[in-house]
Amino acid sequence: MPANLRGNKRERDVVFPANVQEDQNCRPGQKGRERRGSNPRRPSVAGEGRDDTLTVRDHNAGGACEKSEDVADKYAELRCKSCGSGDSEAEMVLCDGCDLGFHTFCLRPILAAVPAEEWFCPSCTKSPAVKEFPKIQTKIIDFFRIEKFSGAPESKKRRRNSGNLTLSKRSRKLAVHNPSKDPDRLLEQMRSLATALTTSNILYSDELTYPPGCAPRESNDASLEIGGMQEMSKDDRAAYELSKRMWREGQVAPLIVKHDPGQGFVVEADSAIKDMTIVAEYIGDVDYMKNRVNDDGNGIMGLLFTNNPSSELVICPDKRANIARFVSGINNHTREGKKKQNLRCIRFNVDGEARALLIAIRDIAKGERLYYDYNAYKSDYPTQCFL
C-alpha cells in the first residue's frame, strides 16, 4: 500500500440500495403506480442508515396509484423482455414506448436504478447510440477550450522538470501521465471523449463547478472530513498541477473512450500507463448529498463526509464532466471482477478543498480497460450484474 494512499481515508462512492420494498397496493414495475419503501434513487453511502421512506413514483406515473383490477391484471404477468423472468419486480422498468418490462440489470448498458423520468427501451429509442464528434481539429480544440495546443509533445525543458515527478514504484509518489507523441493520436483521444460527452448531453469541464442552486464553494471545506482528508505532499501537489496544466494544453492522458454494447461508454489505455499515474480528476457539479436523493445516481461520487449529514457533498457529473465519468466499475462479487481493478479514487485536500483523483494502482497495458471500485467504502452499488 503506497504511503500516501494508506490509512482509512478511502473514497466513498454514492450508491443505491437495490432492495425496494413493495407497497401493499402497488407493485414495482407497473406504470401509473407508486412504490413506497427504500428508494432505488436515494444515494446512500456506507454507514448511512437505510431509513429512506420517500415515495418513489414509476417513471410514467403522473398521478396517484391506480387501483383498478384491470391494471393489476395487465401487469400481473409482467416479465422481463430480455430474460423472460418475472422475478425481481422492484428492479423492473417499463418502457414508455412499447409498454414492455425490463430488469435494470438485464439492460445493456445496465441501468443503475429505475429512472425517475420517462424512459424508452433500446428498440424504442430514437436517437443513435453514439453521435460521432467531427474529426476537425479546430472543433475539438474549441470543445475542450484547449489553451495553445501545439500538437507536439512536451518541450524537453518541461519534461526534465517533470522527470522527478515520474517516480519509481518504490517512492509511491504521484506520477504525471505520459501523453501520446503523435498529435493525430492526441486529437483522436480528445475526439473520442467529445463523442461520449456530446452523446450523453454533458458539457466538458476540467474543474469542479458550483452552479447556483447547488452547494456553494465554501461548503467544500476539506477540514470537515471525518478523520481528516488525505494531504498532498509537495511533490504530489506539483504532479497534480502539472497533470492539470497538460490536460488544459491538450497534452491529455493516453486514454480513449469507446462504446461497448454491454457497458455503454468505457475508457481504455491508449498506451501504457505507469503505476501511481494521476489518470484524471473526478469532475462535476458539487452538491449536497441531501439534494440528490432522487437522482438516478449514475456516476455520482462522494466528495466530503462530515459529522453532519446535511453538509455532506457529492460530485454530480450529469451536466458537466470529464473523462473520469466514463470509467467502469468492478464487479465486487466475483474474483475476476476484483482482479480487473487498475485504478483507485483517492480524495485529497487541495488548498482546503476536497478533490477526488483517479490514480493507477499498478502498471496498465495499452488496450486495458480502466476500472475502479464504485463500492470502495463498504457501500452497495449494485455491481453484482457488472460484466
Ligand SMILES: C[S@@+](CC[C@H](N)C(=O)[O-])C[C@H]1O[C@@H](n2cnc3c(N)ncnc32)[C@H](O)[C@@H]1O
Ligand atoms: C459512472 S457510469 C460509467 C459510464 C457509463 N458506461 C456510461 O456510458 O455513461 C456507471 C454505469 O456504467 C455501466 N457500467 C460501469 N461499469 C460496468 C461494468 N463493469 N459492467 C457493466 N456495466 C458497467 C453501468 O450502466 C453503470 O450504471
